[in-house]
Amino acid sequence: MTAENFNFNAGLKKKIVTLGVVGVVLLILGIIILIFSGGGDHAAEAAHGAQAAHGGGHSEFHWYDRLYTSLWINNVFFTGLGVIGLFFVALQYASQAGWSAGIKRIPEAFGAWLPFAGILMLVVFLVGGHTIFHWTHEYLYDESDPRYDAIIAGKRGYLNTPFFLIRMAIYFGVWYWMYRLIRKESLAEDLNGGVTHYHKMVKYSTIFIVFFAITSSTSAWDWTLSIDTHWFSTMYGWYNFASWFVSGLAAITLCVVILRENGYITIVSSEHLHDLGKFVFAFSIFWAYIWFGQFLLIYYANIPEETIYFLERLESDYYSPFFFGTLILNFFFPFLVLMTRDSKRHTIFLKMVCVVVMVGQWLNFYLMITPGILKENGSLGFVELGTTMIYLAGFLFVVLNNLSKAPLVAKNHPMLQESIHHHT
Template sequence: MTETFDFSAAVKKPLIMAAIAGLVCLIIGVASGVMGGGHHEAAHDDHAPKVEHAAGHDAHAEAAHGDAHATGGHHEEFSWTKRVWTSLWHNGVFFLGIAAAGILFFAVQYAAQAGWSAPVQRIPLAMGNWLPIGGGIIIVLFTVFNHDLFHWTHDYLYEKGTPTYDAILDGKRSFLNVPFFIGRMVAYVALWTVMFFQLKKNALAEDENGGDQYWFRGRKLSAIYIILFAVTGVTASWDWLMSIDPHWFSTLYGWYVIASWWVTGLAFICMTVVLLKENGYLKEVNANHIHDLGKYVFAFSVFWTYLWFSQFLLIYYANIPEETIYFVERLQTGPYKALFFINILINFIFPFLFLMTRDSKRHGIFLKIACPAVIFGHWIDFYLMVAPGILKGNGGLTFIDLGFFLIFGVAFIWVFLTNLAKSPLVALNHPMMEEAKHHHI
């Protein structure tokens, strides 16, 4: 008997309520911004060569205390509207990456010839339906508000002989320029979306026709997607996140971002499986499948921490001002200092201790606590990648950020559940299904 998900009114109601709550938070945040004043000078501009190429403690102290620095005397104004564009960018990139990570999980299972995951593979596949929507959002957002989001887009930085000229950014101009940047964005989103639709088409054809040929084709398509995402996921993180701080760079950054997207996607998949199972779906799924998903969340929380610590330790140990300024901003600037430590607490210490035991990874009551915490924790992680470089000392989580998190989250889940309900919840003719039914660990 074909098992299908019913996206009923009972399921839609809490989502609608969450969306309304997000809208209320957004209205409160915008109203606070309007009443709090219009424009004032940015707390500091760390992109100025004066800061980044100063030697020793003085450069760190100036950046940490939010002194107003401007390239050659150019002062940038801060407006509350900048919080809106920053939050839109933060949430747009975050949820787009979760969708791409869902397809990566689906592809990894096929490429590895994994049998245990056959009953849950339609869940990560349905996450990919957000790709064209989320991709379209960030493309439009960058096209319209690039000057508010990315320092390197300002023309005055490239006028030689003027006080505002920035030789470092001029040297990167062949890569960091608006037309090429938009072209890369379109290419990334298009590649991920095309590969997703090919994988989805193949999976649905397997449902209708059966036969091993679809499984073998799925393996080939999955291998292609994994390679493409390994390259474009890294370069997308350079573009969409690292270039927010265009004088700073880290060779580990791309893998760090992918790890954050990946573990967030795993947490979303695990939480969805648990909730569906508790509501009478996924009859072929047992505690052993849930245990494996819990192990994924546990293991890659540790892997994310390994990358975080590797990047931090090398920069800390080398103590080069051009590199350490990135962490100085996040450790010594008031709006971000607490979030810096909360990030480590939620994304490593909590899941490491909470999911360490075998039972905690096999029972929904534990995973329904751990998975949402990991998702929210990595949302904070992405906030720390985005906000300090754009908002400087004017950052800090506000009702605007919370509102957009709820609105984007509801939109993502709505698209996900709508498409999950359109096809069989469990693959009908997957050749590994019989093996999955007897999965035991």
């Protein structure tokens, strides 16, 4: 078949750069508003109350604490999109699926974000780690200090800065290394054909899935669970994975639909869209199942050190709307809209659901991260919007640039004909 390439033209680049520039302007505007609004004084009063209730912490909150929080939310969210793109490709090879052969280049391109995600994660931790992670303060481990925390001190074998950074390097190092191996074989297959490269990709994909099965949980413990250092949940790794996976599926589906509408990947039919829609539909239910399972276990056990996590979010006038709103956006809306067969085949419904799910999951990570850092000082404004737009622009630029460097359809994939004639 004729090679089909994505044209990452100057006009599209200009739009993405404009998105990023607008994000920078909004971020600066948001910071100026925070500085001159006197919000820091109000935050300080609330912080003193939080300090008394939790046995230590920041003496006050500043505008940059809000910035670090927003940066960390986007680090975690967009890292998830990158690694789930690779996981989706690996899943197709490990299961020897044929239907997705014609669209695999889209999720494959997501993996190109991983090195940038790793650098951003490291920089934000080094600059704002003390704000984001309470356990990084040395006084918590000094028994002679009145702010000593026996619970956090008991976790020091795992929660300490050197080991945290080592784990971060391992996560991103291995994820990106596996991405490069799979990507290399994928491009070589385009040139050489045959099944040698395919079998190598099956092997690499299987190894990656096993590694990701572990690190998807441990990275969740590190990057989000440890923010609420006293709290723990045995289902948290699964919950974070479910959030990442449905976000990634929504992003992949949205990209496929938009590319198809713009005349690319012409082999994609309503059958492929139907399968992608089923993925988004099924894993929005899976996310809700994990959400409810975690909540129910903690609710009926009614142990104070477990229930505090949900009480902080349910009893807050600010956070409680997000608590229930994420359920509507991430479960009820996609469930009701994508319930019928036809809705999964119409691009208008797919685009609408995918955008809503991605916004809903961003808000889900916002709710997972913000209360543990800013307590009652959380807010959504220009700082959060601007930061997210900057990250989105960076992610789109990297992914689309990667997408333009290889044919959109892997022409020598041994199961390409199965994908072309796919029918459900």
